[in-house]
Amino acid sequence: MQLPRASGIVTLLTDFGTADPYVGVMKGMLLTAMPKAVLVDLCHEVPAQDVALGAFFLRSAVGRFPAGTVHVAVVDPGVGTARRILCAYAAGSFWLGPDNGVLGSVLPAPGEGDVRVVDVESLGLQAKSRTFHGRDIFAPVAGWLAGGRFGFEALGGRCGDPVRVADLGGGPRRVIHVDRYGNLITNIRGSELTMASAVLAKGRRIPVAGSYGDVAAHSLLAVVDSYDLVEIAENQGSAAATLGMRRGDQVAIEEPQS
Amino acid sequence: MQLPRASGIVTLLTDFGTADPYVGVMKGMLLTAMPKAVLVDLCHEVPAQDVALGAFFLRSAVGRFPAGTVHVAVVDPGVGTARRILCAYAAGSFWLGPDNGVLGSVLPAPGEGDVRVVDVESLGLQAKSRTFHGRDIFAPVAGWLAGGRFGFEALGGRCGDPVRVADLGGGPRRVIHVDRYGNLITNIRGSELTMASAVLAKGRRIPVAGSYGDVAAHSLLAVVDSYDLVEIAENQGSAAATLGMRRGDQVAIEEPQS
């Protein structure tokens, strides 16, 4: 497998939030390892320890960054324990994170691609804390990979059994995320909506439209969104507030009448 | 008109918030279009769809960045509809956003400057979604402009009728924004305060002072702030909380007695 040269870009996805200096300190260690790294925040507001939502967010980066980008995902309730650290090569990028499913949405299919167990000791690393491996381990590894000090294959041996997350996409049709606008993002794929003209939620029939502005202000609509998923939205309003709905609530596709 | 060379800096003003990966993904597309772009967050906490406040915030960037900076403003309730996308050249910088007034505070005066309607198709762009043009259109256009792939004049034909926002500065004297500190920013220009020694709000007389620390701790003051507007503040406290005031509430200048 021919790997791309590292782009020098490192993205960060964490559940650190922004109320503490955790992200900033992690960036300092990244720049110490790779002074020319270009750092991009993918998102730091993953709810604490929400591995599944972290994986969902991480997938949104696929194909959106230059080839050879290093994506680091630190949603890591097992920090400081024996859980492994993985680095996957997939979709032209490198994906670094704990082996708890947070990489599940971007892992190569079984038998394809290349996943490594990062051999922290042989890289010369020793965690200074047992609570902040983002700073002590993930940052230097990402910086070294982005800067070429270590190639992907030097990170450690192959991993045949990475933890695959319970995909948010599976299971009954439901809301999997409520975004900043109060849009209700469901696990219904856009392609499932082709024949339907409405989505059902909270006993209401919500018509399919092409974009928010295609319905009147403060009207509800179902739209295929930027995740390629069906989203219940309100034009210039919050569908979550109007419908009183939240993550986990069930939705359905209105079957077309023949 | 002699345009400056692009500085390579791109600023982002959006209503995306930070709880989702929307800003991060947009940055990925920017770096894909222009790998050396220097990205700066102007603000992402514009309240959802609040075009007028977005325009107010955008104005704060005027004159504060190197010449040739590309400023992108995505507060875009009409995303995916036929609303146009504009790029203006004004005050030494480029300003890219939807034609809904969010650029209103930085548009050149009628007859002056240069505003273009971005010709998305002729730039070779096709939006992959109808809900996220920040990612699909604004990011590549900004990256190409910042990187010199397209010059400003190649973005599209001239626009003679851009939407101009209802300026937050107009209308009755009132609070137009409450900032993080609970400072009440009004639409009274600093120059209007020259002769006055107090501002009136909620039945109280609030004395003019030069800076927060010029009054006792937890005392109210009226001060000309960094927007060059009159702001009602509380030294080491929140004027909004103390006065129970919010955006839209009326204020007045105490006329000097002759």
Place this chain on the structure above:
Amino acid sequence: MQLPRASGIVTLLTDFGTADPYVGVMKGMLLTAMPKAVLVDLCHEVPAQDVALGAFFLRSAVGRFPAGTVHVAVVDPGVGTARRILCAYAAGSFWLGPDNGVLGSVLPAPGEGDVRVVDVESLGLQAKSRTFHGRDIFAPVAGWLAGGRFGFEALGGRCGDPVRVADLGGGPRRVIHVDRYGNLITNIRGSELTMASAVLAKGRRIPVAGSYGDVAAHSLLAVVDSYDLVEIAENQGSAAATLGMRRGDQVAIEEPQS
């Protein structure tokens, strides 16, 4: 004293929050002063005017960034008054901030190191506002220092009496910060815990463990954290919520029984 060459990296610690464009505008002025500066947000969610917590956060950057980094701390309730502006050289880095204690955690010990009073006028600066020196003064000074326009010693004369903050580490044993996860960070140093097997809080005995995952999910533990301080945490939960504790609440070390 041999000073390191500036790394070109500038970190920002403020109480500006992210709901306003204040941080973005400050970055514009930094890039105007030093177009190649690499800007890193250390944290902007210091509670408004909380100088002591700002100092605590600032210390977390010590040793985590390349030598020659310029760290700017703007928690500045006295903005626009006669309070001085200081720049310290310590621990291989430059530390710029108001003389109110926010630099207290990183200042060199009395008689050691080098602290300067920034001579704003002789640097050619004139504040355009009396409320936003982050934009008008701190940003250009930091940019010039990071870019080499002025060396550290050219910033102004030596300061023999910088304000030293009441260290959050002093005083009775208590919670000094609650972080994003609801971890209760105390002022007990990690080394004080060596002999103890539990911490006492709210009448409960909380056992010492090495890492979050060393106890059962939703169990409490006391752990030496990444600040090298003792933290009361809940594995996969919020200790602050479970214990109903907050900043300032007292804690104690359970003395080992001999």
